[in-house]
Amino acid sequence: MKGQSSFELLxxxxxxxxxxxxxxxxxxxxxxxxxxxxxxxxxxxAASKIASIASFVxxxxxxxxxxxxxxxxxxxQYIYVGSQTGSVGHLIIFMVRSFxxxxxxxxxxxxxxxxxxxxxxxxxxxxxxxxxTSSCPTAPxxxxxxxxxxx
Numbered sequence: 001m002k003g004q005s006s007f008e009l010l011x012x013x014x015x016x017x018x019x020x021x022x023x024x025x026x027x028x029x030x031x032x033x034x035x036x037x038x039x040x041x042x043x044x045x046a047a048s049k050i051a052s053i054a055s056f057v058x059x060x061x062x063x064x065x066x067x068x069x070x071x072x073x074x075x076x077q078y079i080y081v082g083s084q085t086g087s088v089g090h091l092i093i094f095m096v097r098s099f100x101x102x103x104x105x106x107x108x109x110x111x112x113x114x115x116x117x118x119x120x121x122x123x124x125x126x127x128x129x130x131x132x133t134s135s136c137p138t139a140p141x142x143x144x145x146x147x148x149x150x151x
Contacts, residue, residue, distance in 0.1 A: 035075075036098040040105055042073035043094040047107035050092045050128065054145045057130045058111030062143070064132040067150055071125050077102060079117035081147045088114045088139045092147075114138045115147030126150075 049070060057064045072079075075097045083089035090113065094105040114136050120126050127150035136144035 033099070036096075039073040039075035039096050040098070040103065042071065043076060043096050043105040044107070046070040046072060047092040047094050047105055050130070050147065051107035051109040051113075054092070054109045054113050054130055054147065055111055057132050058109070058113075058145045060132060062132045062134045066130050068128050068130065069125060070128055072120055072123055074123040076121060076123070079120055081115040081117055082113050082138070082144075086114075086116075086138065088112045088136055088142050088144050109145075112136065112142055112144035113147060114144045117147060117149060120149055 049068065053066055053068050057066050077095040077097055080086070080091070080093040080095070083091060084093060090109055090111070092107045092109065092113065095102050096105055117128065129148050129150045131146050131148075132143075133146050134143050136142045137146060138144075
């Protein structure tokens with residue numbers, strides 16, 4: 001009889017933990033999912049900002065130049081400019097890590113763009129140089145906006 005109240009307490013605590021544990025696991029999964037979604041949204045904002053300014057600089061033509069500040073969120077694996085092959089194109093592509101693997105966040109710009117933002121892969125604030133050129137370094141016969149990190 002003396003151990004019955006202790007045993008009942010242990011049973012009650014075990015039931016409480018059995019109910020609480022799945023709730024905690026679901027909460028952690030939701031937090032991780034929202035972090036991944038936030039990284040994708042912030043990447044979209046940075047890509048759109050680069051594309052918008054590239055369009056502006058490209059419409060002015062050479063030797064127009066602009067330096068912008070972008071915020072790179074956690075989870076960005078790589079940033080492609082132009083296309084994923086490194087050639088001239090019309091896209092700014094952020095490769096973002098998520099639960100399902102790598103996902104690409106893209107922004108379109110009507111002007112030709114090229115460049116190398118591959119050195120930007122850690123979270124933080126970066127200055128990016130956008131320069132309108134009549135002869136793109138990656139494709140000499142094509143005018144483009146060349147995009148590089150400011151060092």
